[in-house]
Amino acid sequence: MNWRLDFAQVLAVLPHRYPIILVDRVDDLEPGVRLTARKAVSGNDPAFHAGAATWPATLLIESWCQAAAVLATWDRPNPDVRTGRVPLVGAMSGIRFPRPVWPGDVVEHHVRLDRGFGDVLIVNGDSTVDGEPVLAVDRVVVALRSATQLTGGR
């Protein structure tokens, strides 16, 4: 069965919060296979307050990776990272930005699960605005790690 998630349901899956929660909605989630999600980019975004003319490509990557994290963890959600595991991007390759993203654009992310073994998942996909490519992702490795693993108890 496929799923559609509203923003509240996205928040129940992802530990990310303002100002870095960059998925607004999941339109179609096929568990363990693929996902389509969207992010509406507003001129009210802090990046534009800081003077950017277009939405920083690195935030576009982060938004796509958060959509990937929904696909990776929606069946084992952990909205509090202090007590469980957190999805982290370990590596990425083959990222391209065919054209910029402007305020007013609605970005549609497409994420496909390539391979998954336990706590490590490999995903790929792309993003479009009104059908035009704005991001291509050849490979991203998402790993689920516990907080204490990351900080060494620091």
Added chain:
Amino acid sequence: MTGWRVEPTEPVLAGHYPGFPILPGVYLVEHAHQVACGSPPEGADLVLTGVDSARFLAPVLPGDVVRVDLAWSAGPEGWGCRADVHTGRGPVASVRLRYAGSSDFPAPQPFGPIPRGDG
């Protein structure tokens, strides 16, 4: 080289993550990009067209000072920039950025007068 001290008050840390501040990996990519743009090869006017690869090796925590070592290389697909990112505790990321000259990769300008379409 001057470093970037990740202040505990850095706004993004409030949401990444509540109760467990850790700098998002893409912020290291963005920082490397900003440093790269501050010292472009031959004064070139560059557009970021991609990230060939990025590996995140260790978490960056509040109070860490982030430093970047850059190496530019010219290739068939424009300029490549290898960025080795580290803190006082060692390497934290290895990033390969891809740039094109702004004349080779002109930004589309869809905003302005709208053609009437009745001509």
